[in-house]
Amino acid sequence: MLPAAVYTDPNGLADLKRAARADATAAAPQIAQQAEALFLGELLKTMRSSGLGQGLLDGPQAEMYRDLLHRQLAVELSQHGGLGFGNAIAGAVGGSAAPPSPSAAALGLPRGLAGLPPISRAGVVGGGTAAADFDSQSAFVTELWPHAQRAGQALGIDGRVILAQAALETGWGERVARTADGRPSYNLFGIKSHGWGGAVARVPTLEFRDGALQRETADFRAYGSYAEAFDDYARFLTENPRYRQALAAGNAADFAHGLQAAGYATDPAYARKILGVLGSPLLADLGGAASNGAQA
Template identity: 40%
Template sequence: MALTPLNSNNQLTADARSLNALKLQAGNKDPAAIQEAAKQFESLFMREMLKSMRDATMKSGMLDSAQENLGHDMLDQQFSVQMSGKPGGLSDLIAKQLSRQMGVADTPAFDTPSTLSLGNRLPASPKLPALPPTSDASSAKPLKTTASQAGFVQRLEQAAAKVEQQSGIPASYMLGQAGHETGWGKHEIKNANGTPSFNLFGIKAGPGWTGKVAEVTTTEYVNGEPKKTVAKFRAYDSYEQSFQDYAKLINQNPRYANARQQTGSVVAFANELQRAGYATDPAYASKLSRAISTTQQLQRNQPWRGVA
């Protein structure tokens, strides 16, 4: 059965017969089949990203319908097909890795940039060997950073790296979220006497909290509107304790189970935290993604870079 190039029919290989044929040819170490499978994989990945972006977009609800959702899904499929298989893109990286794993000479492809990375939320079909999870933020346009951001990351990354080894949550994710929550150290939560509470993540002191507490005025979003309110926040003895308590919250609270599965993708991790209700800000996911990307850029560009 001859391969049908992805861009010639402008569609995904979605039916079982076509998928099985493609998997069989790739398994026979056919370079063309490997390249085609890589394109399909990239297209499915791009479709998942587009779907996640739509899901994270606020909707009015006035015009939502099953027909509109179907139209969006079909449009996303067309976009994913058109964006896949580009020279130097994700499909080249996938094809090269598959070729190495199968003992086949690299399939014809353009060299990929060293900064290209991909998340670990790849579609389940076709079932091809998984790729190692990395950040999906490094391929974005360089962000503007400040000296205060660099100082914040440098000051806290050793503690974050230590907690990463214990929890599995990337240090750069924790540092980025701490930077966002505290304004990169400019708006840290203080105790009543002005001393630091060491609370980097805005974690509140609920009924089950038996430790120290700091009461401050904060902004909450109610029905999309910002409201000032006095809230009780947890207080710690060190920044490392703050990282440890945050990691415990993410790893042990069932509401963040989906976020725990997305530590290979900055965007997916941030979206899952917002879906779980970590913060009431409707734009929290996009702000957090940018903060994490800023942290990773600082770590890549500084000689004191630690474990990201």
């Protein structure tokens, strides 16, 4: 039996493709289930995008965890019947229909969508954020991995932890700040405009002050491309003495904790969150490609 979350797992997807080539009829129910899970995931993503504005606790980290929750919810719903069209797909290609869906109470899921966390998205114009250039987490990794490798080589740090930090800061590229005229800032690392003479993007942000979250507005650096963002990130760390200990780290964990200790972010769980993203299958699969000698 293939794992329920196969459409979010490149290895699982490859297994499903092999199963379909070997016996398409037998694999039809699983293929239909994954198609429905993908549809439900996109449906929930669209609903998130239709919010009227940011909530008090919104931010890149909250958005990332909401995305993970909704992906898992989509998988669970499709595994237990979903909207029903998975069965129709399976029947159309000669496979057997999945068993009927149990009740929401039996699944431990909320009734309807009222139980989901608040969802919002700021507008494109006026310094807000918008759906980014990446249509999936895989696309985020594929496009940015070469830049992360280059920055990692310059810093002597595993490029995967740099990519994990970018994913955390932007929710896998879905919350990249935009300038007042709606242009993308390409700022993947939440670097503010202190000492910066270039363009900026002014956006609302959440900061921990005296142990409590506070809503603030801040100016962030704006770049001309993602390549420039990675180059400035490497320059920012090397030119600031407070990050020397982080850059001297021998592994990803020490680097992440070094960033937090140096005050890179006010979130007291910043390092733990970076390492949590680093442990995701998409980044773990890059292990063989890491070429700068650092170990995760």
